[in-house]
Amino acid sequence: xxxxxxxAKRLIASKGRKxxxxxxxxxxxxxxxxxxxxxxxLSVATxxxxxxxxxxxxSAFNGHIxxxxxxxxxxEVSVKPISTKQDFYPKFxxxxxxxxxxxVASKAGIIRTADAFEGIIFKGVGKDYAWNNLKEFLVSGxxxxxxxxxxxxxxxxQYLADRLKLKLGDRFNTFFMKEGxxxxxxxxxxxxxxxxxxxxxxxxxxxxxxxxxxxLQRINKWKPNEVGSFEVFVSDFSQxxxxxxxxxxxxxxxxxxxxxxDTHTIIEKYYYIFDWLKxxxxxxxxxxxxxxxxxxxxxxxxxxxxxxxxxxxxxILKSIGTTNWSVRKVFxxxxxxxxxxxxxxxxxxxxxxxxIQQQFGIVxxxxxxxxxxxxxxxxxxxxILLLNIGTMLLCLxxxxxxxxLITKISPVRAIRFD
Numbered sequence: 001x002x003x004x005x006x007x008a009k010r011l012i013a014s015k016g017r018k019x020x021x022x023x024x025x026x027x028x029x030x031x032x033x034x035x036x037x038x039x040x041x042l043s044v045a046t047x048x049x050x051x052x053x054x055x056x057x058x059s060a061f062n063g064h065i066x067x068x069x070x071x072x073x074x075x076e077v078s079v080k081p082i083s084t085k086q087d088f089y090p091k092f093x094x095x096x097x098x099x100x101x102x103x104v105a106s107k108a109g110i111i112r113t114a115d116a117f118e119g120i121i122f123k124g125v126g127k128d129y130a131w132n133n134l135k136e137f138l139v140s141g142x143x144x145x146x147x148x149x150x151x152x153x154x155x156x157x158q159y160l161a162d163r164l165k166l167k168l169g170d171r172f173n174t175f176f177m178k179e180g181x182x183x184x185x186x187x188x189x190x191x192x193x194x195x196x197x198x199x200x201x202x203x204x205x206x207x208x209x210x211x212x213x214x215x216l217q218r219i220n221k222w223k224p225n226e227v228g229s230f231e232v233f234v235s236d237f238s239q240x241x242x243x244x245x246x247x248x249x250x251x252x253x254x255x256x257x258x259x260x261x262d263t264h265t266i267i268e269k270y271y272y273i274f275d276w277l278k279x280x281x282x283x284x285x286x287x288x289x290x291x292x293x294x295x296x297x298x299x300x301x302x303x304x305x306x307x308x309x310x311x312x313x314x315x316i317l318k319s320i321g322t323t324n325w326s327v328r329k330v331f332x333x334x335x336x337x338x339x340x341x342x343x344x345x346x347x348x349x350x351x352x353x354x355x356i357q358q359q360f361g362i363v364x365x366x367x368x369x370x371x372x373x374x375x376x377x378x379x380x381x382x383x384i385l386l387l388n389i390g391t392m393l394l395c396l397x398x399x400x401x402x403x404x405l406i407t408k409i410s411p412v413r414a415i416r417f418d
Contacts (some may be wrong), residue, residue: 005270006267015379027150028276029295029302030342033391036291037346038353040387043287045354048383054201054277055237057371060133061123062266063102065244069250070262076121078105078216082261085225086251090128092232094250097243099235102128105216110186111209113164120160122174124213130233134197141168141195153174155195159202168193174209176219187219200367213343229278230361236254240265266301273371292391294396295342303335303402311409318410328403335399336392343388393410 020372067088069080084090084103092098105124110117131143134155144153156166166172170193175186191211199205217224234243248263267274306312310331354377357363361374 002344003144007295009339023303024307024339029298029338030345031293032298033339033342033395034346034349035224036295036390037343037387038225039291040391041347041350041384042353042389043284044383045377045379046375049378050370052378053376054131054273054371057137057199057201057204058266058270059233059237060137060274061201061208062201062241062269064234064237065232065263065265066229066269067232067247067261067263068229070205070260072253076106077108078220081105081220081226082229083223084227085224086230088247088251091231092247095243095246097235097239098232098247099258100130100233102126102130102231103213103227103229104129105213105220105222107176107219108373109166109174112173112175113166116164118160120174120209122154122176123210123217124216125206125210126213126227130211137197137199139194139198141193144211145194150212150214152192152211153194154191154209155197156193156209157205158207158326159205161193161196165192165402168196178219178353188213191218198259198373202368202371217369219281240267244268288387292394293407295339295391296350296395299339299395299399300337300402302338302407303331303399306334307402307405314406315408315411318409324407327406328400331403331406332396332399336396339392339395340357343391347384347388351384358418 020279067082068078069082088094089101089103092101103126107124108119108121109122110119125146127146129146135143138155139158141155142157145151149230152171161167164172165218171190172193174189174191176189177186197205213227214224216228217226230248234240244263244265251261251263314327318324356373357377358379363375365375367373386389
């Protein structure tokens with residue numbers, strides 16, 4: 001092994017001085033591997049980053065699993081109340097992996113100003129609401145204070161504020177229809193904007209305002225311990241479907257169907273978003289396969305050129321008793337060196353681009369198409385190592401085939417080769 005490595009090292013040191021044919025081919029191979037690695041790092045970083053960011057945004061407004069009445073499970077609006085006197089509330093201890101549970105309620109309404117009006121959904125939240133999930137979306141102002149008495153503080157999206165020509169500190173009228181009361185006058189509530197948010201998800205920004213759940217309890221004539229639904233957060237999103245089944249099994253009351261509860265995950269509720277996100281896995285896979293194929297083809301060409309250029313050397317080595325496998329290893333070591341040079345520059349450029357995007361958000365996206373305003377990236381040493389190791393191993397495995405050409409070279413003819 002030391003002899004093959006020594007010879008390969010001498011080849012590497014001498015090819016730049018003496019080779020006029022292989023030098024440009026090797027440079028092309030190194031460049032192809034570097035570009036391929038850059039593309040693979042960027043595709044994985046942006047693909048996974050976009051998936052994670054959109055999942056975070058959807059779950060911030062809905063939780064991961066929603067517990068509601070059967071009559072309400074396909075509606076954005078709470079119709080029948082649920083008592084908070086449940087075994088799973090305020091701590092869901094019967095299912096492992098549950099991070100948080102919160103009680104909420106929703107009701108459709110219309111915001112009316114002097115110049116415009118908009119249909120909205122008022123989402124009522126309580127003291128147990130996880131505001132941390134929405135803090136990053138807050139662009140101005142603060143979050144509502146729900147720790148004291150009932151107040152008129154709400155947060156509204158930048159989208160709705162612009163359409164209604166409202167700003168921080170403004171008050172506005174909101175009308176809520178009375179359920180099942182015919183032509184009765186709607187309930188009027190006056191709210192004050194204390195915060196403005198932008199999530200980038202048009203479906204939510206154009207719909208939700210958030211405030212005190214006690215407003216809806218009064219409008220719907222519910223008791224203080226009655227809410228519209230529960231939102232459950234799991235610690236591991238990859239387990240959401242399994243946890244959704246466990247949550248259902250621990251909330252369903254078979255003895256009294258009249259108070260039976262249903263559960264559904266955000267993957268089921270927003271299936272069209274998550275089906276779209278699954279396409280990124282396929283796109284990433286296609287890019288990885290194409291880039292590895294391109295890099296491998298370039299390496300095969302470079303290796304064949306090296307073998308043909310060093311035919312005389314191969315003949316000399318074989319004439320002094322060197323085995324075919326030992327000679328093949330000389331060229332495989334040389335190929336590994338070329339691959340590592342390409343991977344080195346590919347990693348430097350790829351990681352630099354990912355970190356620049358992560359820090360400065362240079363690449364912007366249309367939120368109407370991608371649900372985010374800037375391209376999110378996911379950076380992990382783990383996936384970069386896997387890409388490097390996988391590329392190196394696949395290239396070397398494929399290069400075993402062209403290196404077989406060495407076994408067909410006759411020492412006598414090779415020494416006479418010019």
